[in-house]
Structure formats: C-alpha cells, structure tokens
Amino acid sequence: MTGYTLYNIGNPSDARYSPKLPGHCKPSKYMPELPEVETVVRTLCPLLVGKRISGVRLERSDILTPTGTDLAGHLLLRTVADISRRGKRIVITLDDGNRFYVHLGMTGRLTFETCDRPIEKHTHLILEVREKEVESAVPFQVRFRDPRRFGGVWWLGRDLSPDDGMGPEPLSLRVSRLKRQLATTGRSIKTALLDQTLIAGLGNIYVDESLFAARIHPLVPANRLTDLQIATLNRAIKGILRKAINHRGSTLRDYRDANGESGGFQLRHKVYDRAGKPCRLCKGEIQRIILGGRSTHYCPNCQAEI
DNA sequence: GTCCATGTTCTTTA
DNA sequence: CTAAAGAACATGGA
Numbered sequence: 001m002t003g004y005t006l007y008n009i010g011n012p013s014d015a016r017y018s019p020k021l022p023g024h025c026k027p028s029k030y031m032p033e034l035p036e037v038e039t040v041v042r043t044l045c046p047l048l049v050g051k052r053i054s055g056v057r058l059e060r061s062d063i064l065t066p067t068g069t070d071l072a073g074h075l076l077l078r079t080v081a082d083i084s085r086r087g088k089r090i091v092i093t094l095d096d097g098n099r100f101y102v103h104l105g106m107t108g109r110l111t112f113e114t115c116d117r118p119i120e121k122h123t124h125l126i127l128e129v130r131e132k133e134v135e136s137a138v139p140f141q142v143r144f145r146d147p148r149r150f151g152g153v154w155w156l157g158r159d160l161s162p163d164d165g166m167g168p169e170p171l172s173l174r175v176s177r178l179k180r181q182l183a184t185t186g187r188s189i190k191t192a193l194l195d196q197t198l199i200a201g202l203g204n205i206y207v208d209e210s211l212f213a214a215r216i217h218p219l220v221p222a223n224r225l226t227d228l229q230i231a232t233l234n235r236a237i238k239g240i241l242r243k244a245i246n247h248r249g250s251t252l253r254d255y256r257d258a259n260g261e262s263g264g265f266q267l268r269h270k271v272y273d274r275a276g277k278p279c280r281l282c283k284g285e286i287q288r289i290i291l292g293g294r295s296t297h298y299c300p301n302c303q304a305e306i
Numbered sequence: 307g308t309c310c311a312t313g314t315t316c317t318t319t320a
Numbered sequence: 321c322t323a324a325a326g327a328a329c330a331t332g333g334a
Contacts, residue, residue: 105312105313106312107312151314196313203313295310
C-alpha cells in the first residue's frame with residue numbers, strides 16, 4: 001500500500017516529515033484570514049471528503065463549543081460529505097446532515113497527516129479517517145493544533161447555521177450591499193472592515209492591503225466614503241483576496257499548509273509589516289499606527305486623508 | 307524581564 | 321439605551 005504518495009501529503013524529505021528534535025523545530029507564523037482558510041479548505045477537500053471517521057480523540061474539552069458535546073458519539077463511523085468555508089470558519093458537513101466548524105483563531109492549524117508523525121504540543125483534537133469501502137485501509141489523521149487556543153471547534157448539528165453572526169462574503173459582494181454595510185457605522189474604515197458582522201473573512205493583513213489598493217486612508221469614517229471610493233474598495237478587496245488565494249495565502253517564516261506547501265502572497269504585500277520601508281508606488285515611507293488596538297500600515301502619500 | 311503577534315468576545319466608557 | 325473603545329483571553333518568539 002502506497003498511501004503516502006497516493007494522497008500527496010507532502011515531500012518526505014521535508015523537515016516536517018522527520019521526527020522532531022529538540023531545538024530543531026522552527027517557529028511558524030500562521031496567518032489565518034480568508035485566503036489562508038480557503039487554502040486549507042481546498043487542500044483538505046480532496047483528502048477528506050468521502051472518508052469515514054474511525055477515531056476521535058479530544059485532548060482538551062474546552063476547545064469545543066458547546067462544552068460537553070458528545071463529539072465522538074456524533075462523528076464515529078460517519079462519512080465526511082463536504083468541507084467548505086464561511087468567512088474564516090472551516091465548515092465540515094457529515095453524511096447525516098450534521099455540521100460543525102473549526103476556527104483557527106490566531107495560531108490554529110488543521111493538518112492532514114500520517115498516523116506515525118509525532119504529535120506536537122498543543123494538539124487538541126485528532127480525527128482518524130479511513131477510506132470508506134476498503135477493508136484494512138491505511139488510516140490518516142486530521143489534527144487540530146492551536147497553542148493560544150483562540151480557535152476551536154463549534155458543533156452546529158442540523159439546526160444551527162455557520163452563517164450565524166457573519167456578514168456577507170467579500171468575493172460575492174455587490175457594491176450596493178457594501179455601501180449599506182458601511183453606512184451603519186462611523187468607525188474608521190479600517191476597524192469596520194475587521195468587523196466580521198459587517199463583512200466576513202477579512203483580517204488585519206488584507207484590510208491594510210485592500211485599503212492601499214483602493215488608495216483609501218484607514219482613518220476615514222466608514223460612513224463617509226464616497227460612492228466612487230466604495231466601488232473602488234469593493235474591487236480592491238476582491239482583487240487582493242483572489243491574488244492571495246492564487247498564491248495560497250501569506251506565509252511569514254516557515255508556515256506550510258496541509259500539503260506541506262507554503263503561501264507566497266507575503267512577497268506581494270504593499271504595506272503590511274512594511275513600516276519605515278519605501279512605498280512600492282511612490283517611494284514614500286510606509287507608516288504604522290495603532291487603530292482599534294491593531295497595527296495599521298498605510299502610505300500617507302498614496303492614501304490621502306479624507 | 308520587555309513588547310509584539312494573524313482573532314474574537316466580554317467589559318467599560320462616552 | 322447604544323456605539324465605540326478598550327481589555328482580556330494564552331502562548332511563544334524576538
């Protein structure tokens with residue numbers, strides 16, 4: 001049985017596939033915004049859909065909401081029918097119609113691995129999956145690991161919806177809807193775009209990049225944008241997200257997705273994490289300010305104040 | 307020891 | 321009352 005190469009789970013010569021040695025485990029910085037979550041969903045989909053869940057290990061019960069849900073009872077011997085994304089949520093649908101979602105928070109990872117790989121610290125949930133119809137099929141594991149535990153697993157069942165509390169999806173957002181959403185608040189456009197109830201999926205990186213692409217200053221009140229600015233912003237958000245997804249997300253340091261591949265969009269960041277560096281358009285100096293408690297990067301020259 | 311970090315939610319303030 | 325600002329959550333890297 002050649003399960004390793006069959007499922008293309010990564011290059012065995014990659015450091016990730018060697019046993020971890022003390023001091024040899026490099027730190028990784030994971031950036032789970034919409035493009036990274038989309039990349040995880042796309043890589044997991046062909047590996048997981050159609051497989052049967054043959055084992056469930058919840059190492060930390062407090063990452064599960066509602067606490068005390070009988071996850072093993074619900075998942076064991078069920079088949080994964082679908083994996084999709086809603087905002088930053090990874091939604092998994094079972095063959096009996098029950099659903100749950102995983103949120104990666106700041107440091108969460110959802111990976112597909114062989115069972116013999118060492119289990120890293122802060123691994124909170126392990127699902128063992130096998131090919132459905134094959135007798136004695138090689139088992140694999142889906143592991144949820146999250147050092148800071150801002151992420152977790154939410155059980156939805158058949159009645160709750162992953163749309164709950166989520167604004168519209170930016171990739172299919174009409175200008176009229178964006179205008180209606182932004183009209184509801186006088187907060188800065190930067191803060192408004194981070195609000196998942198107004199628009200789903202954007203995080204600190206892609207808000208900064210989108211505002212730069214639209215040449216809008218982050219401090220402009222959301223409800224004071226002109227119609228032209230809103231139309232430009234809508235196009236900018238879609239363009240930035242599409243490009244980031246095409247590059248499999250943004251990787252700083254040595255992040256790899258579930259297939260062992262890194263993202264590449266960080267090389268195309270125009271403002272994020274570039275404070276003090278020259279603007280790629282005008283050569284002016286990229287500024288960094290704190291807005292809503294988060295670092296915010298922009299070019300004062302390209303992004304005019306109001 | 308210090309400061310900083312991708313996200314969300316609860317609490318405090320205006 | 322509501323909207324907005326701020327703190328909190330937990331861990332690890334620089």
